[in-house]
Amino acid sequence: MAFFGTVLNTVGALFLTHAVYSTHEHTATFASTPLPLDITIEMLASILLLSLGIVISFAPLKPIQHAEWAGQISRGGRHGEGQYTREGEEVLSEGDQYAFLGLDGGIGGKGEGRRGFWDVKGKRREYEEWVRSGGKN
Amino acid sequence: MAHANLLSPPSQISPQTALALSQKAPVILSTSPTSSLPWPLSLLFSRETPESWTIHENLFLSALRTGDETSARALLDRLEARFGQHNERIITLRGIYNEATAQSNGDLEKVFDGYEKILREDPTNMSIRKRRVAVLKALGRPQDAITAVTVLLQNSPTDVEAWAEASELYASQAAWGQAIYCAEEVLLITPNAWSAHAHVATLHYLSIASNNPPSLSALALSLKHFCRSIELNDAYLRGYYGLKLVTTKLLPLLSETQSTSSKRNNNNNSQDDEDVPIPALATVKKLEEIATSKLAEIVRHYKAGNKGWRGFDEAEVIAARELLDRDGN
Structure with a gap:
């Protein structure tokens, strides 16, 4: 899922850059004419793609309900998430507060x-x- | 075996884990987190993080536990050099070191007198007050420890850790009423602590363990608090275990009282000084079923080693299985 999100983000960023560049070029050459529809559509589509990509590639959200959240801690226990301190101790996930x-x-x-x-x-x-x-x- | 992690040590440290933890001492001691360069450069090249000092402190405690006093001394010297001799926390750590290296009860008394001296100079040092309680406990004087902790609580009534300690101390003396009172104070400060709710419930349950027949109101209170603990944490093994114990004890009692005349039942209730509603038989039956199914679920997933179900304590899961087996499931 994280990979799919990154792809969406990349494509969205490319479209956004392209749309901004096109707008700049267009206003530089034809200063008094309105912006063509395709640039507007590209801009809106790129923002949609980017938003979707950010939501998809985000870390899993914590449960809102207290019981569920606490239950997750009790069930899963504290586990490492691949981060280590300089002393070589693993940084663990949230524990029973x-x-x-x-x-x-x-x-x-x-x-x-x-x-x-x-x-x-x-x-x-x-x-x-x-x-x-x-x-x- | 639980992970030997110095940054966030497990909630239960077996001697084996303690050994694994203290064996990390040479690695930690080999590199200093602070820089030896002169002042402005030391700020730039320091490699210390807040975590390094947590690790040092935890390692210090593990080294003391396993009797590795040379490492403990070296770690304490490092902490003193970093935070100064008069830091409240460092004074406490030095006190713990002195307690651990005390050979006899006489030596411990000397450490205790040292604490009194520190408190005369600075009566607001709460951690030293707590150490005093710990020393009294180690000296085998629980009554004095209780007095010391009550004095502490008079000065600092919102110290939830001290309320919890007082509750344990009273419970160790089988003074259930006082223990329950202290545990309820814990609940006032941390109302969402599922372990505190289970603790109150356990105290209510134990307080009537010797009574025959057991009082319905205490069992009902125990049931209520166990229910709250699982309401706050839907995978709380201790809560489900307690719920099952209480309901199996309540069921025969309730069916007995329901078969007798309802008028007598009312009289019984009015005699209780606390106005506790007695749960209906059907509710208790339902709760018992829930507890059984949840316990079975936890035991099954833990045994299968499913991912996301490994956080339970093995001893607790074994106890839950034995309870279920005894019940014939």
């Missing part, structure tokens, strides 16, 4: 929310136990 509340793991869950209250001692103990048990799963 309420993850900072840390209420996703249930009561006494071990999530990473609530960074202000991050329990460094507990996390260290968990890691040490994992290492001592042989580092399984």
